[in-house]
Amino acid sequence: MKKKQLTRRSFIQQSTLTAFGTAIGMPIVFGHYLPQNLLPVILEKDSPIEGKHPDLTLLNDRPLNAQTPPHLLNDSITPADKFFIRNNGLPPENIDPEKWTLTIDGESAKSNRTFSLAALKSQFNEYSYQLVLECGGNGRSEFSPPAKGNQWTTGAVGCAVWTGVRLADVLRATGIKDNAVYIGYYGKDTHLSGDKNKRPISRGCPIAKALEPETLIAWSMNGADIPLHNGYPLRLVVGGWPASCSGKWLERISIRDRIHDGPKMGGQSYRIPCDPVAPGTKVADEDMCIIESMPVKSLITFPRTGAILNARELKIKGHAWAGDVSVRKMECSIDFGQSWQPAQLSPPANRLAWQDFSATVRFPKPGYYEVWARATDENGKTQPMILPGWNPKGYLNNACHRIAVRVK
Numbered sequence: 019m020k021k022k023q024l025t026r027r028s029f030i031q032q033s034t035l036t037a038f039g040t041a042i043g044m045p046i047v048f049g050h051y052l053p054q055n056l057l058p059v060i061l062e063k064d065s066p067i068e069g070k071h072p073d074l075t076l077l078n079d080r081p082l083n084a085q086t087p088p089h090l091l092n093d094s095i096t097p098a099d100k101f102f103i104r105n106n107g108l109p110p111e112n113i114d115p116e117k118w119t120l121t122i123d124g125e126s127a128k129s130n131r132t133f134s135l136a137a138l139k140s141q142f143n144e145y146s147y148q149l150v151l152e153c154g155g156n157g158r159s160e161f162s163p164p165a166k167g168n169q170w171t172t173g174a175v176g177c178a179v180w181t182g183v184r185l186a187d188v189l190r191a192t193g194i195k196d197n198a199v200y201i202g203y204y205g206k207d208t209h210l211s212g213d214k215n216k217r218p219i220s221r222g223c224p225i226a227k228a229l230e231p232e233t234l235i236a237w238s239m240n241g242a243d244i245p246l247h248n249g250y251p252l253r254l255v256v257g258g259w260p261a262s263c264s265g266k267w268l269e270r271i272s273i274r275d276r277i278h279d280g281p282k283m284g285g286q287s288y289r290i291p292c293d294p295v296a297p298g299t300k301v302a303d304e305d306m307c308i309i310e311s312m313p314v315k316s317l318i319t320f321p322r323t324g325a326i327l328n329a330r331e332l333k334i335k336g337h338a339w340a341g342d343v344s345v346r347k348m349e350c351s352i353d354f355g356q357s358w359q360p361a362q363l364s365p366p367a368n369r370l371a372w373q374d375f376s377a378t379v380r381f382p383k384p385g386y387y388e389v390w391a392r393a394t395d396e397n398g399k400t401q402p403m404i405l406p407g408w409n410p411k412g413y414l415n416n417a418c419h420r421i422a423v424r425v426k
């Protein structure tokens with residue numbers, strides 16, 4: 019039998035386990051390997067992804083896709099190590115931030131300009147906003163018939179504080195022609211095939227969204243460098259729209275005189291049928307429309323589903339968001355939607371940030387319950403209980419989130 023090779027980290031972990039074994043009276047099998055004077059007090063778990071929380075759920079490793087379980091999203095500001103990853107290709111290697119540049123060009127740019135990171139930081143005002151990024155395919159796992167692609171459940175969303183310069187300021191410094199309609203981004207990541215002429219993704223947004231004050235070219239997440247997989251050293255952040263608009267490893271932005279036509283802009287990508295279709299329908303490309311603002315949605319982040327409660331009262335917590343608009347009302351139900359009670363809803367830290375909510379629910383007797391939560395946006399649109407209409411690629415599932423609890 020071949021012996022499994024231990025990495026240094028997993029070896030330490032093994033030793034830790036052994037140390038724990040001592041405490042419960044088991045023999046120290048690897049006792050002679052124990053590092054001198056070191057008895058770790060916590061069981062450290064290795065994360066398969068550098069810098070990320072070990073309990074992110076890995077959906078795919080090439081390209082890397084990992085989502086965040088709801089209970090890890092309890093913070094008002096999503097910590098970098100808990101922020102989901104959706105890569106379409108392979109991140110660039112050996113990044114030297116000193117040599118990183120961003121070029122602005124395109125048919126509708128009055129000039130071509132290239133900025134170093136230092137130039138961006140010194141020539142423009144710096145802004146920080148808390149912005150929601152949610153993958154257009156978040157919730158895809160509930161599609162029937164199934165939709166191909168990452169089977170995200172609820173965890174392709176996060177809301178971090180992003181710091182950088184306004185895209186509008188940089189575009190205006192370059193000069194925007196009157197015929198500008200769209201911007202398109204280009205990142206330095208490479209195509210899975212290894213073909214240098216192919217890009218994994220190059221999307222963008224209409225010029226009006228690009229010029230919003232919250233649309234950032236960001237170099238920092240929560241006050242630190244952006245993690246490699248989230249776009250280090252520079253990315254676009256277009257809050258409230260499918261996160262695929264927020265180009266990572268940003269090296270070029272084109273001001274276009276037409277709808278941007280990079281990979282994953284056309285065909286069926288990030289598009290839904292312009293008119294609703296029956297589940298399973300094949301839809302022609304020309305009948306598919308580009309997704310813009312994301313729909314109203316919420317997530318219960320405390321307690322973790324499966325919680326066993328000793329008390330009849332429970333304070334639930336979570337967040338709600340609604341694309342370009344804010345959330346007006348938050349409710350929850352403990353009887354499968356037969357009755358709803360209001361929840362407390364906080365205002366957003368700024369436009370396009372998610373809003374914290376909490377509610378104290380009281381269970382009438384012991385037993386099994388589900389807690390459901392639903393948000394209503396400022397236009398009066400409410401989350402549906404089930405998938406709000408099938409589409410071929412599995413986008414925009416904003417059905418209510420629900421957790422199960424047992425009351426003792």
Ligand SMILES: Nc1nc2c(c(=O)[nH]1)N[C@H]1C(S)=C(S)[C@@H](COP(=O)(O)O)O[C@H]1N2
Pocket residue numbers: 101102103104105106107151152153154204205206207218219247248249260261262263264265266267
């Ligand atoms: N250059 C580049 N930008 C990209 C992607 C990518 O693969 N390459 N993925 C997009 C998609 S589909 C999503 S959902 C978000 C994910 O951002 P995150 O990985 O930081 O969570 O980045 C977007 N920007």
Ligand SMILES: [Mo]
Pocket residue numbers: 104152153154155261262
């Ligand atoms: Mo995405």
